[in-house]
Amino acid sequence: MMTDNATDRAGEDISPARYFIYLSYDGSAYHGWQIQPNGISVQQRLNEALTTLLRTPTGVTGAGRTDAGVHAKMMVAHFDAVLGSMTCDTLADKLNRLLPGDIAIDSIVPVRADAHARFDATSRTYHYYITRRKSPFAARYRWRVHTPLDMARMNEAARLLTRYTDFTSFSRLHTDTKTNNCRITLAEWRQTGDGDMIFVIRADRFLRNMVRAIVGTLYEVGRGRMDIDGFTRVIEGRDRCLAGSSAPGNALFLSEITYPQSIFIQ
Amino acid sequence: MMTDNATDRAGEDISPARYFIYLSYDGSAYHGWQIQPNGISVQQRLNEALTTLLRTPTGVTGAGRTDAGVHAKMMVAHFDAVLGSMTCDTLADKLNRLLPGDIAIDSIVPVRADAHARFDATSRTYHYYITRRKSPFAARYRWRVHTPLDMARMNEAARLLTRYTDFTSFSRLHTDTKTNNCRITLAEWRQTGDGDMIFVIRADRFLRNMVRAIVGTLYEVGRGRMDIDGFTRVIEGRDRCLAGSSAPGNALFLSEITYPQSIFIQ
Numbered sequence: 361m362m363t364d365n366a367t368d369r370a371g372e373d374i375s376p377a378r379y380f381i382y383l384s385y386d387g388s389a390y391h392g393w394q395i396q397p398n399g400i401s402v403q404q405r406l407n408e409a410l411t412t413l414l415r416t417p418t419g420v421t422g423a424g425r426t427d428a429g430v431h432a433k434m435m436v437a438h439f440d441a442v443l444g445s446m447t448c449d450t451l452a453d454k455l456n457r458l459l460p461g462d463i464a465i466d467s468i469v470p471v472r473a474d475a476h477a478r479f480d481a482t483s484r485t486y487h488y489y490i491t492r493r494k495s496p497f498a499a500r501y502r503w504r505v506h507t508p509l510d511m512a513r514m515n516e517a518a519r520l521l522t523r524y525t526d527f528t529s530f531s532r533l534h535t536d537t538k539t540n541n542c543r544i545t546l547a548e549w550r551q552t553g554d555g556d557m558i559f560v561i562r563a564d565r566f567l568r569n570m571v572r573a574i575v576g577t578l579y580e581v582g583r584g585r586m587d588i589d590g591f592t593r594v595i596e597g598r599d600r601c602l603a604g605s606s607a608p609g610n611a612l613f614l615s616e617i618t619y620p621q622s623i624f625i626q
Numbered sequence: 627m628m629t630d631n632a633t634d635r636a637g638e639d640i641s642p643a644r645y646f647i648y649l650s651y652d653g654s655a656y657h658g659w660q661i662q663p664n665g666i667s668v669q670q671r672l673n674e675a676l677t678t679l680l681r682t683p684t685g686v687t688g689a690g691r692t693d694a695g696v697h698a699k700m701m702v703a704h705f706d707a708v709l710g711s712m713t714c715d716t717l718a719d720k721l722n723r724l725l726p727g728d729i730a731i732d733s734i735v736p737v738r739a740d741a742h743a744r745f746d747a748t749s750r751t752y753h754y755y756i757t758r759r760k761s762p763f764a765a766r767y768r769w770r771v772h773t774p775l776d777m778a779r780m781n782e783a784a785r786l787l788t789r790y791t792d793f794t795s796f797s798r799l800h801t802d803t804k805t806n807n808c809r810i811t812l813a814e815w816r817q818t819g820d821g822d823m824i825f826v827i828r829a830d831r832f833l834r835n836m837v838r839a840i841v842g843t844l845y846e847v848g849r850g851r852m853d854i855d856g857f858t859r860v861i862e863g864r865d866r867c868l869a870g871s872s873a874p875g876n877a878l879f880l881s882e883i884t885y886p887q888s889i890f891i892q
Contacts, residue, residue, distance in 0.1 A: 386762040431763070456760045461770075464760040494722050494730040496652040497697070501763070504727075 376440040379448065380471050380624075381406070381420065386462040387431045388500065388610065394425040402426075402463060406437065409458045413451065414441050423477040423617045424484060427569065429609035431501070433487070434466070436617045438477040475623040483545065485616040486571045488559040488607065489552070490579075502556060503575075503611040509582030511549050511557060517581045517591040518547040518559070521574065528598035530573040540567055540598075549578075562616075569606055577604035642706040645714065646737050646885075647672070647686060652728040653697045654766065654876065660691040668692075668729060672703065675724045679717065680707050689743040689883045690750060693835065695875035697767070699753070700732070702883045704743040741889040749811065751882040752837045754825040754873065755818070756845075768822060769841075769877040775848030777815050777823060783847045783857040784813040784825070787840065794864035796840050797833040806833055806864075815844075828882075835872055843870035 383406070391399030395407070403422060410418040420437035443451060448468040455465045490509070491502040521544045528540040546562040559575055577594055580586040586594075586604070594602045649672070657665030661673070669688060676684040686703035709717060714734040721731045756775070757768040787810045794806040812828040825841055843860055846852040852860075852870070860868045 384762055386765075433763075461760070461765040462762045464762050494727070496650055496728045496730050497699075497767070499652075499727040500766075 374442050374444070376442050378438055378440050378471050378473050378475055379443075379468050380475070380477060380619075381437050381439065381452075381468050382466040383432070383435050383437070384464050384466060385432050385435065387426060387429050389462055390428065392426055392428045392430065393422055393432075393435065399428075402432075402435075403437070405459060405463060406455075409455050410439060410441070412458065413454050414443075416441075421477055423481050424566070424614070425568075426612075426614050427572075427609050430612045430614070431610075432614040434616050435614060436477050436481070436619075438471065438475060470625040471623050472625060475619075480619050480623055481565075481617050482620060483562055483564060483616075483618045484566060484614065485546070485560065485562040486566070487613040487615045488561075488571060488575045489556055489611045489613075490559070490575075491556040493556070498554075498556070501611060501613075503608050505579065505583075507583040509557065509579070510584065511551070511582065513588070514549050514578045514582040517578055517588055518549060518561075520588070520592060520595065521547040521561075524595050526598060527567055527570060527595070529594050529600060529603050530570045530577070531567040531600065532569050537567060542566060542570070547574075571612060572606040572609060573600070573603050575607035575612075579607060580604040640708050640710070642708050644704055644706050644737050644739050644741055645709075645734050646741070646743060646890075647703050647705065647718075647734050648732040649698070649701050649703070650730050650732060651698050651701065653692060653695050655728055656694065658692055658694045658696065659688055659698075659701065665694075668698075668701070669703070671725060671729060672721075675721050676705060676707070678724065679720050680709075682707075687743055689747050690832070690880070691834075692878075692880050693838075693875050696878045696880065697876075698880040700882050701880060702743050702747070702885075704737065704741060736891040737889050738891060741885075746885050746889055747831075747883050748886060749828055749830060749882075749884045750832060750880065751812070751826065751828040752832070753879040753881045754827075754837060754841045755822055755877045755879075756825070756841075757822040759821070764820075764822070767877060767879075769874050771845065771849075773849040775823065775845070776850065777817070777848065779854070780815050780844045780848040783844055783854055784815060784827075786854070786858060786861065787813040787827075790861050792864060793833055793836060793861070795860050795866060795869050796836045796843070797866065798835050803833060808832060808836070813840075837878060838872035838875065839866070839869050841873035841878075845873060846870040 385402050390402050393402045395401050395403045407419050418439055418441055420439045423436040426432055452465045452468045489502045491504050525541045527542050531540050542563045542565050544563040548560050550558050552558050561571060581591055651668050656668050659668050661667050661669045673685050684705055684707055686705045689702040692698055718731045718734045755768045757764060757770050791807045793808050797806050808829045808831050810829040814826050816824050818824050827837055847857055
């Protein structure tokens with residue numbers, strides 16, 4: 361029987377197909393997601409492992425980048441490969457054995473040949489954790505502050521974020537992005553089970569450093585150094601110098617990325 | 627008015643009193659609790675901080691020792707000091723600022739002059755965590771195993787531990803302890819909220835390395851390499867060579883120490 365796909369002599373499918381890889385990582389030891397000349401990145405580790413296992417140079421394209429020290433409860437990347445008789449689950453198992461303990465593959469799924477981890481993503485969600493306790497076990501993943509924070513006031517300010525689209529005030533000064541427009545659909549502080557605070561923010565896209573700049577500015581609101589009018593002026597000023605300092609990266613987690621169902625096969 | 631305590635010219639109490647200090651620590655960076663010639667210990671860090679803050683050489687006596695890499699959700703130690711006008715809470719705050727992020731003081735409380743953190747302890751409880759998942763965030767505090775474990779069988783074996791008192795089989799070969807007798811009052815595997823396993827074990831005292839040797843042996847039961855009769859023979863054999871290898875220290879937490887109410891002041 362004729363098919364559209366090429367097959368080798370043993371009848372195995374040898375035309376490359378596209379896959380999404382879902383992973384999580386502790387970013388403490390990495391210079392961020394993105395490959396760069398100096399320093400080890402998560403993307404580099406993943407490319408190396410795939411290249412070793414598939415015995416052909418293989419590179420992944422991520423849904424976005426995380427900065428140095430920032431973690432991911434969920435990151436998504438796409439790659440093209442000929443898996444042959446290997447199942448996605450087997451490849452995920454092999455990757456997990458090969459990759460260091462701070463990077464875990466959660467699943468690999470087939471997608472349409474034109475699916476793109478970055479351009480097809482419909483939303484990204486980040487989590488940011490703040491604590492006032494000194495906890496040896498949470499220290500790695502929390503920003504510890506010494507001042508009481510007014511969470512109601514911080515939520516009042518956070519809600520304003522969903523009314524604007526230009527976030528130049530919270531972007532890096534010199535970047536090559538064409539637009540600083542983002543649609544923020546959720547921006548909310550919540551109490552965690554152990555009395556800490558978590559900030560949940562969702563948007564179609566984020567500018568570099570944006571979440572940490574927003575958290576750093578909401579912190580100023582929370583400790584009473586900036587009022588709601590002041591926060592509005594920061595957003596409307598479109599000037600990074602008006603915002604607060606960036607909050608530390610170790611407490612930031614990329615936590616969810618969504619895609620339209622239509623790009624998945626099956 | 628005459629009192630039993632010496633006072634200085636300003637009327638402040640200058641006779642030393644005894645205190646219990648409750649702390650928690652991530653043991654990853656330490657060569658255990660106990661001061662030793664080579665390597666940094668938690669006890670040493672604590673002595674240094676107290677000596678700095680109280681401006682006089684001050685040493686703590688711990689409720690026990692934890693091995694290198696083992697953590698404590700709760701450790702207790704006693705020390706003698708003249709706090710003067712400083713409250714226990716103030717001293718705890720100052721210690722927390724001075725100590726590194728992986729050691730946290732939870733509280734300091736006054737006790738009777740003859741109270742002893744080690745000899746007065748009535749029970750110690752340890753937690754041990756096992757996971758089958760690869761999780762970048764839990765890796766630091768879990769033993770990851772690759773075989774399915776039969777928890778019911780492991781609990782059947784664990785229950786046997788409460789029927790014996792001589793645990794020579796789970797002690798280090800050459801130690802200077804006078805007796806290998808312990809009264810184990812609780813030994814139970816439970817499921818954690820995220821699908822991992824936790825072993826909870828409580829006794830009046832533990833021998834060095836005992837919990838890790840017990841967990842390593844129960845692991846053999848869980849994966850089917852040892853049956854209940856075999857486990858009984860290990861206990862009754864009083865021979866360390868019969869037991870399984872010690873489970874890794876990074877997943878072990880000293881989690882509770884109890885004292886009679888009578889040793890506390892107020």
